Amino acid sequence: MFDVKTVEIEWGGKTLKLETGRIARQADGAVLATYGETVVLCAVTAAKSVKEGQDFFPLTVHYQEKFSAAGRIPGGFFKRERGATEKETLTSRLIDRPVRPLFPEGFYNEINVIAQVLSFDGESEPDIVAMVAASAALTLSGVPFMGPIGAARIGYKDGEYQLNPSMDEVKEGELDLVVAATHDAVMMVESEAKELSEEVMLGAVEFAHAACREVTDAIIKLAEQAAKDPWEMAPQADLSAAKQKLKDLIGADIAAAYKLTDKSARSNALNEARAKAKEAFADATPQDQMAAQKLMKKLEAEIVRGAILKDGSRIDGRTTTQIRPIEAMVGFLPRTHGSALFTRGETQSICTTTLGTKDSEQMIDGLTGLSYESFMLHYNFPPYSVGEVGRFGAPGRREVGHGKLAWRALHPVLPSKDEFPYTIRVLSDITESNGSSSMATVCGGSLSMMDAGVPLKRPVSGIAMGLILEGSEFAVLSDILGDEDHLGDMDFKVAGTSEGITTMQMDIKIAGITREIMAQALAQAKEGRAHILGEMAKALGEVRTELSAHAPRIETIQIDKSKIREVIGTGGKVIREIVAETGAKVDIDDEGLIKISSSDLSQIEAAKNWILGIVEEAEVGKIYNGKVVNLVDFGAFVNFMGGKDGLVHVSEIRNERVEKVADVLSEGQEVKVKVLEIDPRGKVRLSMRVVDQETGEELEDTRPAREPRERGERGDRGERRPRRDGDGGRGRGGDRGGDRGERSGGGGRGRGRPERSEGGEGGGDAGLPDFITGEN
Template sequence: MFDVKKVEIELGGKTLTLETGRIARQADGAVLATYGETVVLCAVTAAKSVKEGQDFFPLTVHYQEKFSAAGRIPGGFFKRERGATEKETLVSRLIDRPVRPLFPEGFYNEINVIAQVLSFDGESEPDIVAMIAASAALTISGVPFMGPIGAARVGYKDGEYSLNPSMDDVKAGELDLVVAATHDAVMMVESEAKELSEDVMLGAVGFAHDACKKVVEAIIKLAEKAAKDPWEMAAQADLSAAKQKLRDLIGADIAAAYKITDKSARSGALNEARAKAKAAFADATPQDQMAAQKLMKKLEAEIVRGAILKDGTRIDGRTTTQIRPIEAMVGFLPRTHGSALFTRGETQSICTTTLGTKDSEQMIDGLTGLSYENFMLHYNFPPYSVGEVGRFGAPGRREVGHGKLAWRALHPVLPSKDEFPYTIRVLSDITESNGSSSMATVCGGSLSMMDAGVPLKRPVSGIAMGLILEGKDFAVLSDILGDEDHLGDMDFKVAGTSAGITTMQMDIKIAGITEEIMRKALDQAKEGRAHILGEMAKALDSTRTELSAHAPRIETLQIDKSKIREVIGTGGKVIREIVAETGAKVDIDDEGLIKISSSDVNQIEAARKWILGITQEAEVGKIYDGKVVNMVDFGAFVNFMGGKDGLVHVSEIRAERVEKVSDVLKEGQEVKVKVLEIDPRGKVRLSMRVVDQETGAELEDTRPAREPRSDRGDRGDRGDRGPRREGGDRNRRDRGGRDGGGRGDRGPRADGGSAKDDGEPGGLPDFLTQD
């Protein structure tokens, strides 16, 4: 029934299987990719015609994780998969970025790529499997896809690279790098690194490319068995005459416009040139007008790229390695925990850092189960940042991707939870954009965290590199403008510290780049990052030693695990009482680590003392703060150390005689007490009279010491006290007759006296039986 085609290869110690012909047979291309016990289905469908007037390529990629793949039911109120999570959005972009440049110019048919995780083995991330499945499905679908591409993840630990490591190995290692590449060139790089050198990063890319080649060869074998007939592309019209007409008409205007350094003025000049071209084609057909608009963009690209390759002249007059002017300031927002304003040329970001407690951690429900993240970075790109009118609301895929890139750049330099037990949220609001706003977020985010007192290992800076490639001639551009990004061939972002790279992201608009170009870009980026770090240091060169007055304080306290139950109390009664009474937040883990947090240090101290009172033992001779909890005729019971009670005898309340306890004390009154004695049963004897109730200082005890008991001498023979009851208790009289549960015949008590003879051994003495 099924005409199944399949290929298998060994990759990173596991078998990769690509299968088609069994599932989703009505799609243009569908591949079931299996790696270990992780299975991803990717289906590709393409529209057979182009919508009228469409002049762009509508490629849409959706990646979805099924909870059933890991044997889980979604948490929360809704028990089915809902909108895309952050991870699903990021993986969708990860698939989109390397395949989009591999469609031919002028192909505008809508394409839908849907990748679904059907089984997850809990070891390797399914994103690599999804990328491979998408590439294979596109390759066999018949659409004009100039692939295939392969994908691989690389880890690095103890000087060794590893291919497609497990999630645990990635966390324990120094690198998490994803590469997508054709057989001949690298198309995309995404990474997070723990301050690694340029050589190590470049070696990792090469290591991944070798693995990608094996994947590409396997996809080609599958295509040889199962690929559909390729689509016939419509012949492209000869537009050379129209292009020359535009060059003669507005070529000089465009060249002059791109020599204007101010973005607004440059945009105005370009719009005038475009209006002039539009007027020249006013009588043409709609198709010719649309073609003229595309030719206009091509003409702009040729003029800008030619000037850079010919004499190194960039749009704003800089050299290829020059960085735009930088201005940074910190602490300019009075009530935030940390803030920074970072401006580089016409790109600007307001970054704020907020510190929170464990309660503020982000809960993530995914294939691996519930997890918690204590570092968040959110990026916003309002339309006014580029002087436009547009949608303002929830972040789109671009904002999510840019925020995650900055997150990866800063995450490796954060302190551990033990060193800094705070939840950290960095917010980046882009207020101007002409160039890489994600790298401005890295710089501003680093400064704002340092301003907030987060002890980063080292400051982090980031830079965006561009590329102009024509044949064998190329130029690498440092700190690219927005127009250089649009008109260039590469967007290569590198961030790191003075010690090494923390993240690297590369997107290529052409069919890949060589190792020579990538090495030059990395070396040039290193120089640029060092310059930016120097400019950042002018604003703040090290982390502040004090937290903001508005930030919560967190104090950690380690207790014995056996005391956890006492601190929590039955049903959480004790810990709720601590929180209610002191106002501080208290968190305790299974290892006995307690975190006490509040913006008021007095609340923290009160909670700390309370907990110590529960977990520590009282010391004889030490003075404690206490509270009267009960009064009796012979004294008062005082609670001290939070969870301990002791008795202040009436004679220990004051130096002078106290007739009635209630004349001096009342319930709830706070007092200072000294521990006089702790008996073997744990009962505590306290004193107030030897403590100054105002200062807590110890007073001299003027009362004469209690004399020891005198020797009472020989008390003589006490006579026969009767037979000892079985068990040896001579102090209890023999009741007799209780064998078998009966009490025996006690006789009549007409006179109300004892039934036993007064002289009977074991009977009551005469003075207790006389009327």
């Protein structure tokens, strides 16, 4: 029934299997890709006709993770997959970016690429499998796709590259790099690195390209068995005459416009030239008018590219390596925890940093289960930043992608949670844009975190590089403008510190980027990053040592895991009481790490002392702050160390005699006490008289010490007598005390209360330990 075709290769220690003909047979192309126990289905459909007047290529890529793939049910109220998550959006972009340039110019048929994760083994991210499946499905579909592409993830640890490392290996390593490439050329690079050198990064790209070739060869083998007939492309009309007409009409105007360094003036001049061209083609057919618009863009590209290659003259008059003027300032927003305004030429970003507690962490529900992210970076691109009227609302795919790129750049230099136990949110609002707003976000985000007191390992700067390539001639451009990005052949972004690269992203619009070009771009980017770091240091050279007065304070305590239950209490009773009484937030994890947070340091200190009082053991001879919690005739019970009580006997309150405890102490009174003794049952004996109640310093004990009595001095126990009421015996209360007093021949040690004692000489202090009665 099924005409199934498969190809298998051993790749990165696992079997990669590509299958078609069994599932989604009504799609133009469908491939089931299996790698280990991860399975991704990708289906491609293409419209057979083009809408009238359409002049763009409507390619849409959707990547979706099915929770059932990992044996999970989605969290939340609806219990089904809904809108795309951030990860799904980023993976959709990861597939889109390398395949889009591989469709021929003039192909405007709508195409849907839908990749769904059906099984997930929990070891490696499924994005690479999805990219391979999408490439294979497009290759089999018959649409004019100039692929296939392969994709690979590369790790780096102990000086060795790793092909498709597991998620744990990526975390432990120094690199997470994804490359997509045809057999001949690299098309896309996306990465996060722990300050690696240009040589290591370039080597990783070459290592990945070799691995991609294995995949493209496997896809070609599958296509030889199952590819559909290729679509016939309509012949392209000869537009040379129309192009020459435009060149004669507005060529000089375009050249003059691109010599204007101000973006607004240049835009106005170009609009005038376009209006002039539109008027010249007013009587032409709609198809010819649309073709003229395309020719206009080509003419602009030729003029700009030619000027750069011929004499190195860029749109704004800079040299190929020159960076636009930079101005940075920090702390200009009074109520934020950290802020920075970063301006480079006509690109500007307001970056703010907000510090929060563990409660502010982002909860992520994905294939690997619930996880929590304590560092967030959000990027916004309002239409006014480019002087336009447009949609203003929820962030789109572009905003999510640019934000994640800046996140990758800054993430490697963040302190560990032990060093800085805060949740960090960086917000970048682009207020002006003319090239590389994502790299402005990196620079502004770094400065705003330093302004907030986040102890970064080193400041991070970023730069966008461009490329003009014509045959064997090329020019690498530093700090590209928006127009240079649109008219160029490469968008290459590099961010890092003085020690190395933290992220690298590259999108290639043409095949043919050589190792020589990439090496020059990396070297030029290194010089540019160093220059930008120097300009940033003028605004703020070092991390602020003090947090903002408006930021919460967090203090951590590590306790033994066996004590966690005591701090939490039955049903959370103890920890709730600590929070309610002190006003501080208290979080405790399974390893015994406690985070106490509040904007009031006194609240943190109170909660900390309370917790330490629960988990620490009192030390004999040590002085503590305490609070009187109960008065009795023979002394006062004092709470100290937060959760421990001890007795200050009436004889230990003052050196002079105290007739009535209530005359000297009151409940709630703050006192300073010294631990005199802890008996085997944990009962604590305290003293106030040997501590200066003002300074907390220990005083010399001037009271003469009592001579300890030998056990024999206390007399014989006497003859045992039968119990009888009113005569001690072993009855309850004072009777027991009286009886034991007679039997011992000395002071009674019965358990009865003194006010109820009726028997024997020892009835007065009956039932109390020796240290309460003052006896030794």
